[in-house]
Amino acid sequence: MNAPLLELRNIETYYGPIMAIRGVSLKVDEGEVVAVLGSNGAGKTTLLKTASGALDSRKGQVLLDGNEIQCRDPDWIARQGVAHVPEGREVFPFLTVDENLAMGAFNRRDKDGVAKDTATVFEYFPILKDLHAKMAGYLSGGQQQMLAIARGFLSRPRLLLLDEPSLGLSPALVAEIFAIIERLNKEQGLTILLVEQNANVALKASSRGYVMEVGGMVMDGTSDSLLESEDIKEFYLGKKDEGIRGRRRWKKRKTWR
Amino acid sequence: MSGARDLIINGCDTLPKLFLKNSAAWGDRIAMREKDFGIWQSYTWNDYREYAGSIAFGLLSLGLKRNDAVSILSEDCKEWLFADIGGLLAGGVINGIYPTFQSNQVEYTLTDSACRFLFVEDEEQLDKYLEVEDALPNIEKVFVFDWKGLRGFEHDKVQAIEVLYERGAEYGRDRPSLLDEIAEQGTRDDLAILIYTSGTTGRPKGAMLPQRYIVAQMMSAPDYIRQTASDEILTYLPLCHVAERIFSGWLPIAHGATINFAESPETVMQNLQELSPTYIFAVPRVWEKFYSRVTTAMSEATWIGKKAYEIALAAGTRRAEKLLAGVKPTLMDEIRFQIANRLVFSNIKKTLGLDRAHSLATGAAPISESLLKWYLSMGLPLDELYGQTETGIVTTTRKGVFRLGTVGPIVPPAELKIDTSGEILIRSPYQFDGYLNLPDKTATTIIDGWVHTGDIGTLDDEGNLSITDRLKDIIITAGGKNITPSLMENELKFSPFISDAVVIGDRRKYVTCLIMIDQENVEHYAQTHAVPFTDYKSLCAREEIVDLIGGIIDGINKGFSQAETLKKFRLIDVLLTAEDEELTPTMKLKRSFVNEKYSTLIESMYGG
Numbered sequence: 001m002n003a004p005l006l007e008l009r010n011i012e013t014y015y016g017p018i019m020a021i022r023g024v025s026l027k028v029d030e031g032e033v034v035a036v037l038g039s040n041g042a043g044k045t046t047l048l049k050t051a052s053g054a055l056d057s058r059k060g061q062v063l064l065d066g067n068e069i070q071c072r073d074p075d076w077i078a079r080q081g082v083a084h085v086p087e088g089r090e091v092f093p094f095l096t097v098d099e100n101l102a103m104g105a106f107n108r109r110d111k112d113g114v115a116k117d118t119a120t121v122f123e124y125f126p127i128l129k130d131l132h133a134k135m136a137g138y139l140s141g142g143q144q145q146m147l148a149i150a151r152g153f154l155s156r157p158r159l160l161l162l163d164e165p166s167l168g169l170s171p172a173l174v175a176e177i178f179a180i181i182e183r184l185n186k187e188q189g190l191t192i193l194l195v196e197q198n199a200n201v202a203l204k205a206s207s208r209g210y211v212m213e214v215g216g217m218v219m220d221g222t223s224d225s226l227l228e229s230e231d232i233k234e235f236y237l238g239k240k241d242e243g244i245r246g247r248r249r250w251k252k253r254k255t256w257r
Numbered sequence: 258m259s260g261a262r263d264l265i266i267n268g269c270d271t272l273p274k275l276f277l278k279n280s281a282a283w284g285d286r287i288a289m290r291e292k293d294f295g296i297w298q299s300y301t302w303n304d305y306r307e308y309a310g311s312i313a314f315g316l317l318s319l320g321l322k323r324n325d326a327v328s329i330l331s332e333d334c335k336e337w338l339f340a341d342i343g344g345l346l347a348g349g350v351i352n353g354i355y356p357t358f359q360s361n362q363v364e365y366t367l368t369d370s371a372c373r374f375l376f377v378e379d380e381e382q383l384d385k386y387l388e389v390e391d392a393l394p395n396i397e398k399v400f401v402f403d404w405k406g407l408r409g410f411e412h413d414k415v416q417a418i419e420v421l422y423e424r425g426a427e428y429g430r431d432r433p434s435l436l437d438e439i440a441e442q443g444t445r446d447d448l449a450i451l452i453y454t455s456g457t458t459g460r461p462k463g464a465m466l467p468q469r470y471i472v473a474q475m476m477s478a479p480d481y482i483r484q485t486a487s488d489e490i491l492t493y494l495p496l497c498h499v500a501e502r503i504f505s506g507w508l509p510i511a512h513g514a515t516i517n518f519a520e521s522p523e524t525v526m527q528n529l530q531e532l533s534p535t536y537i538f539a540v541p542r543v544w545e546k547f548y549s550r551v552t553t554a555m556s557e558a559t560w561i562g563k564k565a566y567e568i569a570l571a572a573g574t575r576r577a578e579k580l581l582a583g584v585k586p587t588l589m590d591e592i593r594f595q596i597a598n599r600l601v602f603s604n605i606k607k608t609l610g611l612d613r614a615h616s617l618a619t620g621a622a623p624i625s626e627s628l629l630k631w632y633l634s635m636g637l638p639l640d641e642l643y644g645q646t647e648t649g650i651v652t653t654t655r656k657g658v659f660r661l662g663t664v665g666p667i668v669p670p671a672e673l674k675i676d677t678s679g680e681i682l683i684r685s686p687y688q689f690d691g692y693l694n695l696p697d698k699t700a701t702t703i704i705d706g707w708v709h710t711g712d713i714g715t716l717d718d719e720g721n722l723s724i725t726d727r728l729k730d731i732i733i734t735a736g737g738k739n740i741t742p743s744l745m746e747n748e749l750k751f752s753p754f755i756s757d758a759v760v761i762g763d764r765r766k767y768v769t770c771l772i773m774i775d776q777e778n779v780e781h782y783a784q785t786h787a788v789p790f791t792d793y794k795s796l797c798a799r800e801e802i803v804d805l806i807g808g809i810i811d812g813i814n815k816g817f818s819q820a821e822t823l824k825k826f827r828l829i830d831v832l833l834t835a836e837d838e839e840l841t842p843t844m845k846l847k848r849s850f851v852n853e854k855y856s857t858l859i860e861s862m863y864g865g
Contacts, residue, residue: 009789023780025789059784210791216780220791255834 003066005030005191006051006082006159011060013043013050020046022215023060028159033185033192035202035223037236038212044195045087047212048161051193052084053077064159079107083157087164087195089144091151093137097128100136100147104154114154120188121150124180142173149177153184159191160184166198174198178205199236203227231255260670260686264445264472266511271468272449273346273440275475276510280306283513291335291518300335305342308335308422312343313436315425316374319398323348323439324448326370330354330363330385331378333496333518336402336418338506340376341496345449348439349374352451352463353497356382357835362461364389366453369463369694371395376418379403383415390414445469451693452499452646463693464646466499473670473687474503474649475511481653481668482642483616486513488536491528493519499646500621504538522835526550529610537617541624541750542844544639547609548628549753553778569597573634580633580659594636602635611637618642620650622845623724625747626661633659641665643722647708648683652722663721673722674707680728681714682707713741730848732763738820740768742848745817752809753778757846760823761859767824769862771855772806773846774828779805797830825862829855 004027013021021043028034038044049055051062053074062070069077078084083104091100101121105114122129125146131139136147145165152160165181166174178201184190196202203209203223211219211232219226226232233239269275280288283302290297300308316327327344329351331337337353344351352370354363356378363385367375375396377383383401390396396414401407404417429435449468453461478484484504494501505516514536519528526546529537555566572593579586586594606612617632620642632639643664644650651673654665667673671685684707691699702709713725725731726741733739742760749758749770756775762768776793779802783790790796797803806828814822829851833840839850852859 010784010787012784023784025791060787217791218793220795255832 004028007063009061011050011057013046013055013057020215024217026210028191028193030191031189033194033206035206035209036195036212037199037202037209042212043215044212045163048084048163048195052082052161081158083152083155084161085148085152085163087167089148091136091144091147094135096135097132097147100151101154104151117154117156121153125150142169145169145177162192162194164195166196166201174201181205199232261445261469264469264687266472266475270445270472271443272471273443276342277437277440279510287515289335289516292520308339309342309346310429310436311422311425312340313346314429315421316347318424318428321347321349324350326350326352326372327374328352328354328367328372329376330356330382331402332356333492337496341506346436350448350451355495355497360385360388364392365460367393370451373397375399377401380406454646462695462698465690465693467690469687470649471507475507477650477668478508478512484508484512484514484536488514489532489534490514490516490536491519491532491534492516493525533610533613535613535615537614539619540621541619544619544628545750548631549775549778551605552753553781565601569601570634572597577630577633581661598636623743623747625751627751629661645710647689651683660721663723666720675714675716679713681710681712683710734762735764735766736820740821748813754805759846759848759851765863768821769825770823771851772826772828793832794830797828827858827862
């Protein structure tokens with residue numbers, strides 16, 4: 001069996017004395033979309049940062065194609081084909097859309113390829129084409145999110161790490177962006193590790209999912225099975241059985257089965 | 258009944274009489290503390306009497322008659338005791354219901370006890386009643402301790418507890434001596450408490466406890482149960498269980514200890530550490546937890562730390578072994594122990610919250626001898642108590658006498674004998690009055706005045722009782738060999754990686770077991786040994802973890818005979834909670850239930 005594209009084993013990551021991730025293992029196979037769910041502070045962003053090298057883990061391994069890459073410099077890891085689209089978009093506000101996209105391709109020498117990929121990106125995000133000369137700071141939140149994903153794509157990564165693409169966007173825009181994420185996966189063969197609080201869209205766009213809570217994994221499974229789980233329904237999708245009084249305010253104890 | 262007339266404490270023969278007398282005498286002394294938004298709030302004996310009194314008056318104004326049943330469905334909190342004592346002051350009978358019960362179980366005990374008034378903790382517990390209210394026409398009023406989330410909710414039977422307090426205070430204003438009069442009319446033979454024993458087979462049975470039972474338990478302190486007026490205790494086991502009722506309900510009313518409510522079942526360890534109680538009663542599970550915490554911490558410690566612990570434990574063990582052998586430790590042993598205690602044990606005790614405790618007690622389940630020895634080595638002798646709902650606490654180990662593996666001699670005036678089958682029989686003037694509505698069950702339990710405990714045991718020549726096992730749990734293998742599972746289970750549970758175990762083998766070729774791993778410690782093991790896992794199920798499936806448990810079992814097998822060797826085992830790969838039927842409210846695996854639920858897993862160990 002081939003090694004998974006990305007594998008995390010027993011990762012422990014600290015912020016100073018604070019243990020943000022206390023032993024997390026997961027894997028992403030080539031061609032998959034994998035979702036990581038969790039509430040605020042569960043350690044999802046820390047997990048992605050550890051994978052992309054922005055943070056170093058104190059324990060455990062990060063494996064890309066079965067080779068250990070933990071604690072390498074983030075730019076080196078990026079060159080191995082891992083693109084990280086950070087939470088909150090983080091586009092370069094004083095650069096134009098074109099320049100932002102060029103930044104995404106900073107380590108590529110194949111001018112033709114870059115031009116082709118820029119064209120591809122404009123196909124997926126036509127609005128970016130219209131705004132190509134505009135400064136990124138003037139773009140709306142949704143447009144910036146699209147730009148951030150497009151910028152990530154322009155490094156022609158093998159693995160795209162997406163940190164909460166739905167953050168602060170309207171439901172319509174979230175649906176639009178997730179539709180594009182699914183297309184990127186299917187049409188471009190892009191492998192995606194997706195971190196989300198919006199469980200509904202994330203599980204529908206992915207084939208497998210993990211659930212994190214206070215720095216640890218509490219559940220994993222196929223996205224369909226997670227959507228059916230009682231705890232996911234109650235705690236992430238906000239669906240409760242009505243209860244006897246027509247509404248139930250108290251929460252059941254989580255069991256993660 | 259002979260001897261019952263001697264059951265008098267402080268001139269009182271019932272709890273209501275004693276409560277009225279003592280709470281008046283103690284007035285502004287602190288009776289209990291409970292956290293409110295993270296800050297400890299104190300309640301005096303005056304407060305206790307006032308709240309309980311208001312409830313009593315309120316129930317009387319609603320027409321409560323003597324011997325009417327009042328039920329409480331709640332986690333431990335001050336209102337639990339207010340309602341408990343209030344109901345008794347009004348002449349009622351109290352039925353505590355486990356807060357982990359599902360609505361059908363709640364319905365059963367409410368119907369069986371013909372309950373008229375129900376107290377529930379909050380909307381979650383209230384919903385259990387509402388789900389089955391149509392089947393419960395006998396319930397007249399339901400009072401909710403915590404009205405949060407119910408604003409705007411209207412139901413002609415449901416009220417906030419505050420409404421009852423007000424109603425009661427008003428009713429009591431014109432009848433200042435009513436509660437004293439009701440108490441005076443009460444006798445020691447009145448039914449006081451119903452305790453539904455969690456039936457592992459069939460329906461739960463409601464054991465009827467009379468007033469004299471309560472008084473007798475109060476009288477066993479401070480001589481046999483060493484709780485005194487100056488004690489601080491932590492209340493964390495369900496109050497509907499007879500043990501916590503004795504320690505946090507009855508004994509403080511008789512002797513004046515201060516109780517502190519744990520914030521929740523999950524925070525018991527933190528609350529213990531924070532309070533450092535002076536008298537601690539805990540179930541073996543808690544004592545096991547302390548031990549595994551220390552063991553895990555020590556495995557992480559520096560080389561010097563490990564060495565220091567090792568040397569200290571050796572010194573402590575040396576002294577403990579002398580004590581256990583009945584030999585006086587030499588001066589040198591004592592000096593070594595004192596140094597170890599100063600330098601090492603005192604820190605451990607402080608981190609666990611055991612540093613102020615003058616008395617530690619264990620009961621309600623069997624405990625491993627290795628564990629008792631470990632505590633004794635640290636200079637913390639654990640008293641063992643034995644009893645059951647039907648008999649009360651009837652044996653205790655005595656101070657300064659160390660007989661590992663025994664639960665001590667009988668506490669007078671109870672009597673004890675072992676019948677020809679090995680079953681322990683108890684007789685006392687205060688034992689329970691039988692099971693409610695179950696004359697047949699009562700007749701097979703109380704025979705010629707002796708309570709058949711269903712436990713097997715032996716007496717040594719000094720009268721110390723040793724419990725072998727539950728009569729019905731004794732395993733007879735296909736080869737005809739008798740095996741006592743609890744002995745092996747306790748050894749298994751002594752491992753920090755094993756939370757609970759059930760030994761199987763009745764009418765089978767060989768003996769096997771099901772293991773519930775200790776999540777915290779096994780996850781920690783996996784982390785330090787680079788064993789990747791995601792959730793609990795995947796952890797249980799890891800070969801390394803199965804090997805870890807296998808190694809522990811191999812070690813334990815060495816101490817048992819060939820026929821008793823555990824040939825195979827399986828891990829239960831579902832993380833169980835107190836709500837699950839497999840577990841008792843004190844988080845023990847229920848043997849019969851496990852046998853049924855995991856039958857395929859069990860059969861897989863026998864080639865099925």
